[in-house]
Amino acid sequence: MTASAFDIAAAGMSAHRAEMDVIAENLANANTERTDAAAPYREKTAVFESPDESPFAFALDAATDDLDVGIGDDGGPSPPAGPIFAGVAQSDASPQYRFDPSNPLAIAVGPRRGFVALPDVDPIAQMVDLVGAGRAYDADVAALQAAKQMDVEAVEVDRA
Amino acid sequence: MADMGFELVEQGMRAAQDRAAVLAADAANARTPGFVPSDISPGGEVSASGIRFASVLRPVRSGVGGLEYAMAATADNSIRFRALADQERAMLREFKTVAENTGR
Numbered sequence: 001m002t003a004s005a006f007d008i009a010a011a012g013m014s015a016h017r018a019e020m021d022v023i024a025e026n027l028a029n030a031n032t033e034r035t036d037a038a039a040p041y042r043e044k045t046a047v048f049e050s051p052d053e054s055p056f057a058f059a060l061d062a063a064t065d066d067l068d069v070g071i072g073d074d075g076g077p078s079p080p081a082g083p084i085f086a087g088v089a090q091s092d093a094s095p096q097y098r099f100d101p102s103n104p105l106a107i108a109v110g111p112r113r114g115f116v117a118l119p120d121v122d123p124i125a126q127m128v129d130l131v132g133a134g135r136a137y138d139a140d141v142a143a144l145q146a147a148k149q150m151d152v153e154a155v156e157v158d159r160a
Numbered sequence: 161m162a163d164m165g166f167e168l169v170e171q172g173m174r175a176a177q178d179r180a181a182v183l184a185a186d187a188a189n190a191r192t193p194g195f196v197p198s199d200i201s202p203g204g205e206v207s208a209s210g211i212r213f214a215s216v217l218r219p220v221r222s223g224v225g226g227l228e229y230a231m232a233a234t235a236d237n238s239i240r241f242r243a244l245a246d247q248e249r250a251m252l253r254e255f256k257t258v259a260e261n262t263g264r
Contacts (some may be wrong), residue, residue, distance in 0.1 A: 004181055005180040005183075006183040007185045008184040008185045008188050009187070009188060010182060012184070012187060012188025012189070015188070015189075016191070041224065045183075048191065048193070049192065050189060050192055050194075057195045069238040081185060081227070082184070082185060082188040082189065083188055083189050083191075083192045113182055114260070118165075132191065133191070136187070136188075136190050136191050136225060136227060139187035139190065139227050139230060139231055140184070140187055140188055142187070142231060143180070143183060143184035143187045143188070143230070143233060143234055144184070144217055144235045146180060146235075146238045147177075147180050147181075149186065149238060149245070150177060150180060150238065150241045153241065153242060153245040154173065154245065156245070156249070157245050157248050157249055157252070
């Protein structure tokens with residue numbers, strides 16, 4: 001049994017909403033100099049994975065592009081389902097440093113004395129990702145509405 | 161003969177519903193790294209029992225972005241489904257008319 005368009009679109013909406021939550025957290029913490037880990041905030045990235053590996057026939061088809069593969073519940077390969085929000089990956093990039101000796105969080109000793117460690121979050125890149133995630137969410141909504149409209153029309157045929 | 165017409169239209173509608181699921185997966189996975197978008201190409205096949213729809217799942221190799229392709233193909237698929245539903249409704253109306261006239 002293949003997943004319905006409703007399930008797939010719902011999985012996509014859920015995943016993209018989670019991605020937007022992660023981006024919002026990054027933007028909100030773009031200036032957080034100290035976290036519970038006694039270090040500046042580190043950028044987080046939403047990680048997605050496809051729920052099922054492509055079946056061999058479909059992978060072969062993708063590689064050769066000339067092999068016809070039937071679709072359906074009778075043994076043919078199934079289309080992939082919606083993405084799964086696999087978790088959040090934390091950036092391991094070095095923090096940015098700004099010279100601010102009056103800041104109570106400034107480094108007291110060493111070559112970076114007087115500098116404050118800042119998060120490695122790039123707000124512009126985050127905003128671009130936010131727009132992309134929003135567009136993907138909109139596409140999921142459109143797919144859901146199209147599937148709903150098709151079901152409504154199928155019911156109307158029955159009424160004819 | 162009329163049964164075959166209904167069956168063909170219903171097969172087409174079923175194929176459109178399958179395609180909607182594939183395109184929903186394309187849109188949902190547009191930001192999943194390594195995901196290869198796919199689409200169903202509708203086609204016909206002649207078998208011993210007559211003509212039937214033979215849908216084929218293929219990877220998308222267009223230059224258009226995955227999300228844009230999924231949106232455009234979803235719109236196209238909705239129109240095809242609506243046309244098939246209209247066709248089925250028209251056939252049912254014809255059946256009804258014939259049945260009513262036969263009863264007179």
